[in-house]
Amino acid sequence: MRALLINVGHGQSPADPHPRHHVAPMDLAQCAALLEADGWRVELWDTVLTPQAAPAEIEARVRQKAPDLLIVRPLHASLHTAEHLLRSQAGSTPLRLAMGPLVPHVADDLLAEGPEGRAAEGAIVGEPEPTLIELLPHLRAGRLPEALPGLRLRAGQRERPRAFLKDLDALPIPSQHLLVGRGYRFRYPLDVDGPLRIGYVLTSRGCALGCIFCAPVERETFGTKYRFRSADHVVDELARLRDLGANGVYFIDDFFGFSPRRIRELCEAMLRRDVVLPWCAQVRAQGLSLDLLRLMRRAGCSTLCFGAESGSDRVLGLLRKGVTVAEVREQAARIRQAGIQLVGYFIVGVPGETDAERQSTYDLIDEIAPDLVQLHIFNVFPGAPAMEMFPERYVEEGTKFTGPLGLDQRMIALDRERRRFYRRYYLNPRYLGRALRRRWRPLLHNFGEEAEFVARTTRFFLERP
Numbered sequence: 001m002r003a004l005l006i007n008v009g010h011g012q013s014p015a016d017p018h019p020r021h022h023v024a025p026m027d028l029a030q031c032a033a034l035l036e037a038d039g040w041r042v043e044l045w046d047t048v049l050t051p052q053a054a055p056a057e058i059e060a061r062v063r064q065k066a067p068d069l070l071i072v073r074p075l076h077a078s079l080h081t082a083e084h085l086l087r088s089q090a091g092s093t094p095l096r097l098a099m100g101p102l103v104p105h106v107a108d109d110l111l112a113e114g115p116e117g118r119a120a121e122g123a124i125v126g127e128p129e130p131t132l133i134e135l136l137p138h139l140r141a142g143r144l145p146e147a148l149p150g151l152r153l154r155a156g157q158r159e160r161p162r163a164f165l166k167d168l169d170a171l172p173i174p175s176q177h178l179l180v181g182r183g184y185r186f187r188y189p190l191d192v193d194g195p196l197r198i199g200y201v202l203t204s205r206g207c208a209l210g211c212i213f214c215a216p217v218e219r220e221t222f223g224t225k226y227r228f229r230s231a232d233h234v235v236d237e238l239a240r241l242r243d244l245g246a247n248g249v250y251f252i253d254d255f256f257g258f259s260p261r262r263i264r265e266l267c268e269a270m271l272r273r274d275v276v277l278p279w280c281a282q283v284r285a286q287g288l289s290l291d292l293l294r295l296m297r298r299a300g301c302s303t304l305c306f307g308a309e310s311g312s313d314r315v316l317g318l319l320r321k322g323v324t325v326a327e328v329r330e331q332a333a334r335i336r337q338a339g340i341q342l343v344g345y346f347i348v349g350v351p352g353e354t355d356a357e358r359q360s361t362y363d364l365i366d367e368i369a370p371d372l373v374q375l376h377i378f379n380v381f382p383g384a385p386a387m388e389m390f391p392e393r394y395v396e397e398g399t400k401f402t403g404p405l406g407l408d409q410r411m412i413a414l415d416r417e418r419r420r421f422y423r424r425y426y427l428n429p430r431y432l433g434r435a436l437r438r439r440w441r442p443l444l445h446n447f448g449e450e451a452e453f454v455a456r457t458t459r460f461f462l463e464r465p
């Protein structure tokens, strides 16, 4: 039995030239592990790795494969491509499923009867693994069940909801062999001492916080209850990654920094078992003590990312971010003191933001001087609280990198201003000197990749939207 799992990623559309890196679809890799344990031969494709391949070419390749089971994971802004891909396989692959964070919002579209039938035969709604585990005997028999919690089979039908997994250690380690060395590009600074082979790991799921721009379709995990794997289960996966040749790790948890106690246990387990690889994770702009940050550094932490978002406390309040500008400053200083590099995410163009407030964001960036800055334009996504508050800002093809471009001249002017800021920040000799002092070794080892990134970034800086 052969299964083909496809992440229909964003690729790099000409409408969205903002340089970015890739995030591997860990939910697909987790499902691949369940299928492999059940005796399936699994392939995992990711269209972000082949941005030059036309959709028709991918459709033809899938048809040639004619797998017994096709699972497609659409992302926001790739839905139409994914739907088309599923539909194009109707004659060759009867078992066609969709899963992923976008699916709860689009399941009805994918299951709707059209003149050429339905795109998908079933849609896994919510956390996929518990549903897949119960689906396995049916898939082996080549058909879907009449009903199953978490599985939608018809447009308009409401499946019985499924509880979130409590014990994440009960899942097998994701099929990392399907991801490592496949060409994923990781762009954040990482202290590797050789050509980068990045590995992605999900150590926890869920986030109970309520940032208004945060949408389930943009997150890596499901649920508002925070759940996490044991330290040893995570270190087993890190050891597996190291065996596969990975020399750097990105923890893609939505909220890696939720529990300082859990981070401490994880770092201690890495050190105790001597599985120390350079790693990067996303934390909040508050709550990590210098003592803990130093332990993280010893356990390989190279880079931390946080969403500082704005230099204005009023705007932070509007975003329901739950941090203050003072906390952002202090956390950034502690991270630097511990010898860890910082990636800062910021948002401009929040509805009602004044010019002075936006300037305070630029000033804050200059002050805390992250090693890498991402300036997003405020956008709304399905499921985010902001969608209810500012529906007029929704643009179907918009991403956090483009914002609602095309909406009006103000957005275009904002994009130009953002590019001017990027130019000033990244081309500042002080920034360049600091970056070269810390990063000359990884830069040399990855010269080709870095040169391509610099060329892409320069194009983005200079381009007139």
Ligand code: SF4
Pocket (backbone or CB within 6 Å): 207, 208, 209, 210, 211, 214, 215, 219, 254, 255, 307
């Ligand atoms: S942005 Fe991060 S902290 Fe805020 S709600 Fe989303 S996952 Fe949670």
